[in-house]
Amino acid sequence: MELRQLAYFVAVAEEGGFGRAAERLSIVQSAVSQQIRRLERELGVPLFDRSTRHVRLTGAGERLLPEARAVLAAAHRARQVAADIRAGTDGVLRLGILQGPGDRIYRMLNELAAVAPRLRVRPRRLPLPARLSAVRSGELDAALVRALTNAPGLELLPIWTDPLYVALPAEHPLTRSAMLSLEDLAELPLRLAPREDNPPFHDLVTDACRVAGITPPQGPPFTTFHETLADIGVAAPSWTVFYEVAGLPEVPRVAIRPLAEPALTTSLAVPPGPPTPAVRHLLDVLTRLT
Structure with missing residues (x-):
C-alpha cells in the first residue's frame, strides 16, 4: 500500500x-x-x-x-x-553538561525554549572522557567542556570565560590585595590536585605558571576541595586555585581572591563540519548569553 x-x-x-x-x-x-x-x-x-x-x-x-x-x-x-x-525548531538536542553555576544553564534552556519551543533538550552529565566519547559516537549532539584546548576528532567552539580564584590563609599579607597575580604567589606552596583528576584544568594552571616564569613550591597534598580549603586555614601558609561551581565558599580563616589570569574557558565540543540546525540554535543562544 x-x-x-x-x-x-x-x-x-x-x-x-x-x-x-x-x-x-x-x-x-x-x-x-x-x-x-x-x-x-x-x-x-x-x-x-x-x-x-x-x-x-x-x-x-x-x-x-x-x-x-x-x-x-x-x-x-x-x-x-x-x-x-x-x-532546528523541533526534535531532541542531546547535550552533555558539566557541573557549574545552575543559573547559566537555566538561562540557556529558557532562551532556547523561546527560540525553538518544540526542541527538547536532553541534558546528560558525564565525566569528561565519556562526554567527549559520546559526542564522537553520535550519542550526544554536543557537550560543554572546561579548560580543554584539544579534542581529537571534535571541534571546540569557545563559549564563555570565567575567572579563577585563589584560596589562601586569611592572615597572609597577600590578602591585602583585591586581586592577585601568579607572580604574587610564586614563593607560596601550591596545592594542586593530581593531573589525572582533571587534566585540562591541571594543564591550564601549570602552563600559566610556566608562562608567568614561576615555579611555586609543591604544597601539601590536595585531597578534596573543602578539606583542602579547611586545611589552608589552619596549616602552614599555602594556596590553591579553583573555579566557581556553586558560589564562592566561606571557610573560617581562609580568604578568597580573584586571580588576574588565566581565565577559564568553557567550550562547546561538536562533531567537525557544519553544525546541525539544533546545535546552531544552541550556539546562537549561548552567544547571546555571554
Whole structure:
C-alpha cells in the first residue's frame, strides 16, 4: 500500500469521480483508475461501486475512508515535523553538561525554549572522557567542556570565560590585595590536585605558571576541595586555585581572591563540519548569553 494510492482513493471519494479526481491531482485519469484497482486488490475489498453512471463508495470504501484520511494526515504531520527538525525548531538536542553555576544553564534552556519551543533538550552529565566519547559516537549532539584546548576528532567552539580564584590563609599579607597575580604567589606552596583528576584544568594552571616564569613550591597534598580549603586555614601558609561551581565558599580563616589570569574557558565540543540546525540554535543562544 502506497500513500499515493490512499491519496487517490480520498480524491475520488471527495470528487465523486475518477475524472474530477484526476483533474484535482493533475494526472491522467487512467493513472488514478490503475492505482485504485491496485489498492482494491491489495486490500481484498472493492472501494467503489462502478455499476452506475456515478462512482460511489461501497460499504467497505465508506468504512476505510476515515482511516485513509487519518493515515494521510499522519504522513503530513510527519513531513512537517521532519521539516521542523531540519530547521532546528523541533526534535531532541542531546547535550552533555558539566557541573557549574545552575543559573547559566537555566538561562540557556529558557532562551532556547523561546527560540525553538518544540526542541527538547536532553541534558546528560558525564565525566569528561565519556562526554567527549559520546559526542564522537553520535550519542550526544554536543557537550560543554572546561579548560580543554584539544579534542581529537571534535571541534571546540569557545563559549564563555570565567575567572579563577585563589584560596589562601586569611592572615597572609597577600590578602591585602583585591586581586592577585601568579607572580604574587610564586614563593607560596601550591596545592594542586593530581593531573589525572582533571587534566585540562591541571594543564591550564601549570602552563600559566610556566608562562608567568614561576615555579611555586609543591604544597601539601590536595585531597578534596573543602578539606583542602579547611586545611589552608589552619596549616602552614599555602594556596590553591579553583573555579566557581556553586558560589564562592566561606571557610573560617581562609580568604578568597580573584586571580588576574588565566581565565577559564568553557567550550562547546561538536562533531567537525557544519553544525546541525539544533546545535546552531544552541550556539546562537549561548552567544547571546555571554
